[in-house]
Amino acid sequence: MIDLEDMRLFVRAVSDGSLSAAGRELGLSPAVASKRLSRLEQTLGVRLLQRSSRRLVLTSEGSVYYERCLSILADIDEANAMVGRGQMEVRGVLHISASLDLGRQYIGPMAADFASQHPELRMRISTSDAMLDLFEHGVDVAIRSGAMADSRLISRRLALNYRVICAAPSYLAKHGRPTSTDDLQQHHCLMLHRPGRGILPWMLQTPEGPRPLRLEANITTDSGDLMRELAVAGHGLAFKSIWDIADDVRAGRLEPVLTDTAFQEAHIYAIYPSRDFLPTRIRLFVDHLQREMQQQETSVLDLIRPDAGTPA
Structure with missing residues (x-):
């Protein structure tokens, strides 16, 4: 014992x-x-x-x-x-952080719904593609895709997620649809860059683990939201979270490609500072996010399941 x-x-x-x-x-x-x-x-x-x-x-x-x-x-x-x-009190200030895409489409509305259920709670929502230091910026909960690197933090998975290569139908009609990762070298690619890290490679899932795919970037940006808009406008291929592009895929503005071979596991987590005591407002908010996101999980993941071998 x-x-x-x-x-x-x-x-x-x-x-x-x-x-x-x-x-x-x-x-x-x-x-x-x-x-x-x-x-x-x-x-x-x-x-x-x-x-x-x-x-x-x-x-x-x-x-x-x-x-x-x-x-x-x-x-x-x-x-x-x-x-x-003797009771669960949800009060005080709750500072949450999320990426622009995820925050605008999902986390912001879910957070506002949670706040409306708890009149004593004050909610502060920060949306940025920068990886904020939770301690430095006083963030209570950060919603992030992919693995956590900071050992000072604890995490809880909210939903399954994958990054996939996508493009607008207009781009594919003009430049053709890639049939293998080797074809990507001939395409216009939209890439993210981060201060101090440079251009981020696309990390593809393999049986041996994630493998970086380094491509020549036609356009780079530090904004995932702008990259999605450029892809919708037909300026090239993008490597995006399926949650971020779900509405665009449903509306026919973007199409995932190579989903049987070129994808990355990047599940969505709630990240919060390690504490001996976790305030009720944080625990209940994370519970709320998990319930809401899992209700939508199947409909989002079904968007990339038609191809044989697509991750389930």
């Missing part, structure tokens, strides 16, 4: 970067803190941290365990707080 206080010590040690500092916060001597962490590792049968006199480094097993511990401890703290209050 895992002692929850040992789990809490482990999480604090990772957050503080020091086992002795974490021990002091919990009223433990360095010797007792070290013994408690060793007990946790022995119970699990794995090493969670590589320890030296200067720093702590998570092992691969420790990294996975850390993310799960954050979620478990947040749920426990929230449950205790709810019992103490």
Whole structure:
């Protein structure tokens, strides 16, 4: 049986970067803190941290365990707080962040609906294709597509999603429809660029994992929304989230191509800072988003399922 206080010590040690500092916060001597962490590792049968006199480094097993511990401890703290209050209160300010496309089409309307259900809540919605630092900008919840890189954050998947290559019917009529990824070198391509990272390659899914496809860009932009508009206007191929282009595909303004071979898993996640206590407004808002997006998930994914081999 895992002692929850040992789990809490482990999480604090990772957050503080020091086992002795974490021990002091919990009223433990360095010797007792070290013994408690060793007990946790022995119970699990794995090493969670590589320890030296200067720093702590998570092992691969420790990294996975850390993310799960954050979620478990947040749920426990929230449950205790709810019992103490006797009711769930949704109040205060909720700052959310989403990309322009996703925010405009889905997250903004869903957030406004949630706010209308909770009169004591004040909602702040930021839409930007820049990857905002949640801590620096005071963001409570960010909605993002693709894997999370920041180990300080925890995530919850809201919906399945794939990035696919798409183009306007007018572009395909003029330039032809690519039949393989090799054909893409002969096409006009619309690419995203990010400050400090340059032009982002299209990451295609393969049995061995994501593989970058580097193409010559005819037009680059830092705006996914502008890239979609340029694609609709017939200026080239774009690599876009199926959620972002769903309305355009339904209306015949864009057509996915090569969906049996050229796509990327980029599921949609709610990302929020790691905290011992997760406010009710964040937890309930994420619950709301997940319900709403999963109601639409099938109709969105069906747009790329006609081709054999399309991801399900």
